[in-house]
Amino acid sequence: MIIAVLMVSTANSQTDSIGLSSQETRPHTRKKVGVVLSGGGAKGMAHIGVLKVLEKAGIPVDIVTGTSIGSIVGGLYAIGYNAHSLDSMVRTQDWTYVITDKEDLRKQSLLDRKKQNTYVFNTGLTIGKRDRSAGGLIKGKNLAELFQKLFVGYTDSLDFNKDLKIPFACVATNIMDNSEVVFHSGRLPQAIRASMSIPAAFSPVRMGDMVLVDGGLKNNFPVDVAREMGAEVVIGVTLNGKPKTAEDITGTMKIVGQIIDVNCVNKYAENKALSDLWMNVDPHGYSTASFTSEAIDSLVRYGEEEAMRHWDEIIALKKLIGIDESFRPTIYNPLRPDAMTERQHITGFSFENMTPQAERFLRNKFHLNKIDSIDAKLEQELTTSMRMDLFYQTAECQLVPEKKWSMVNGQWSMVEGVRVVLLAGNRKSMQLHASARYDTEENAAILLGLDIPLKTAIPVETDITLRLGKRLMARGEITIHPRSFTRPSFSYTFHRNDVDVYTYGDLDYNIRYNQLQAEFLPINFDLRHFNLQMGLRWDFMHYRNKLGSEKAKQVTLENQHFFSYRARLTLNTEDNWNFPTRGSRFNAEYAYLTNNFAQLDVVDADGNKQGKTAGMSDVNANWRMSFTIGSRFTIQPMIYGRLLFSSVVPAVFGNTIGGEWFGHYIEQQMPFAGVGNLEYVHQQFVAAQLQAQQRMGKNNFLLLRVAGGQHAAKLEKLLDYRTMIGVQGAYYYNTIFGPVGATLGYSNHTKKTYFFINLGYEF
Secondary structure (H helix, E strand, O other), X not given: OOOOEEEEEOOOOEEEEEOXXXXXXXXXXXXXXXXXXXXXXXXXXXXXXXXXXXXXXXXXXXXXXXXXXHHHHHHHHHOOOOHHHHHHHHHHOOHHHHOOOOOOHHHOOHHXXXXXXXXXXXXXXXXXXXXXXXXXXXXXXXXXHHHHHHOOOOOOOEEOOOOOOOOEEEEEEEOOOOEEEEEOEEOHHHXXXXXXXXXXXXXXXXXXXXXXXXXXXXXXXXXXXXXXXXXXXXXXXXXXXXXXXXXXXXXXXXHHHHHHHHOOOOOHHHHHHOOOEEEEOOOOOOOOOOOOHXXXXXXXXXXHHHHHHOHHHHHHHHHHHOXXXXXXXOOOOOOHHHHHXXXXXXXXXXXXXXXXXXXXXXXXXXXXXXXXXXXXXHHHHXXXXXXXXXXXXXXXXXXXXXXXXXXXXXXXXXXXXXXXXXXXXXXXXXXXEEEEEEEOOOEEEEEEEEEEEXXXXXXXXXXXXXEEXXXXXXXXXXXXXXXXXXXXXXXXXXXXXXXXXXXXXXXXXXXXXXXXXXXXXXXEEEOOOEEEEEEEEEEEEEEEEEEEOHXXXXXXXXXXXXXXXXXXXXXXXXXXXXXXXXXXXXXXXXXXXXXXXXXXXXXXXXXXXXXXXXXXXXXXXXXXXXXXXXXXXXXXXXXXXXXXXXXXXXXXXXXXXXXXXXXXXXXXXXXXXXXXXXXXXXXXEEEEEEEEEEEEOOOEEEEXXXXXXXXXXXXXXXXXXXXXXXXXXXXXXXXXXXXXXXXXXXXXXXOOEEEEEEEOXXX
């Protein structure tokens, strides 16, 4: 959509006024009141506190202008959110997600959710085509989608002076000629997104020949814009802290913040002088990036406190406005938050820049031919699927008002609704992933991933993964996306393992071997909480060397290949991947292991084959549930185990316990509290664990884990052995790079304490 740009010269600067329309002068007995909200990042939450007091005082608002965060708060106020509904809305948002480009995988598959909780860095690349969404660390995908939800009903091209409940304007900066751009019309979410595009942090918004960034660079406090719109009385709010000294400017972020601050003083003095009432909220202790719940609560309170200090001036302002002190304006009902679940009638669908195959995929996945209404939740699911399933770099869902003749009760009538326009950007040539971790067992490790979509009629994705560290892994996988959840796949993996094996807490031996693995999964149902896989796997074990005790050297390991039939079931309803507070996680697998698709070789101590026997049955499962007591304390009981049934159990597939996670060093590994390193146990192993999780603040966690287990060579003798008992305590801090913390544990199996440090996501 092309927006007309009118060039308007002013005495101080060149201003582009987008779609400015002359509003008819309406008869009124009082002066028009304009509220002007400055930029300031997260500090702008204080604007909500000021608006609360203005409403309490009964000040009418006829015009709203803003820049950056001021444009967000002001735009929402202009379409009908009152101050209290704004307060509720900002507190319910996950701002740590909103200000990133992470995908919302709550409606996506388990495998996609796991990938997001493994990699720290994710970015899409489009080779051979210019990426117009680039230009900043954050493309603003989640911000754009949030604006689409919050401004539902106001996302089409509008005249901000006529079509909003309160006339509104916001300011951006065109870096092509360093001019000020004032939005009076257009697509409201896009205008606000442009106004808050902090250079380098957020990608700019491109409109025609303009490249738009944060309006604070030209006019961070647009009182003059409100005056031009007809405001006769102006209430202005700024967010300036105490002036910084040279000693305060330390560190990269503070230097960048200071550069932004000194470049946002354009017109500040002039606009302050144009205000009839000026209030400045000192956001002491908080910065432009303070989006935590505690910060939001404090900043809103700071705004209220600053406005209350001006209470007498606010009440006196009523006389200037021309209203009685008892006057109370009509406050719009706080119904706007409900608009996020409001459904609008669909008159039709349009697909732009998408292949017929992609259109057919979306119609099948979401049953678009059968639905007749849409809400903000479905909008987000559609755009997420376009990026995740169809590999588009950007995706947008626009709701365009439309009237259409339709047959209703046997008669033709005009039906009003919206046309759903699904607009795709360039297809990704590839998606890059990267992550790093450190622990005291294996030291540093790096994980690299590369997803490459193939240009086929049915979506097909290739996934290449490389792990660098003590254990080397390279994996290639091809996955077909024929429908919404069926994903047949074929994978080939190379493991170069270097594993230390302990006995009762003491290092016994080290084994180094290569494992080649190919797996075909014709059945791969991958849903939001559920994943079922069934298929065939081939493994080849090539043993390089083994160093350790004389007892260990007596175990002969011969190069061998295996064929196994496998069925895996995963169910995960937990609300958090690493520190859940509710939901459950269940994993179960059955495998039948053979050498020739039917039987296993019997090998003596010298490595000679002595015949064949039935294959080995491998049954393993784990089930964890989370129960929260209060708001911060969670109890997590878990039962788990692995049972092996065969007269021959290849050593490489024997039961092992130790460490923090399932399958960390080798796939059959099971954690056990108090056991820090890998230890072999008998063929039959079952255990129960109880974990207490205490959250402190927002991201600090204390964990206490107690476990008990039984193991035996035969199932009927499971209770004949001494019960294994282990305890451990841990502290973790949940960062954007993954959990960071330390564990201290003890068990009666090892009779030793162990200490473990982990930095980053597990892989």
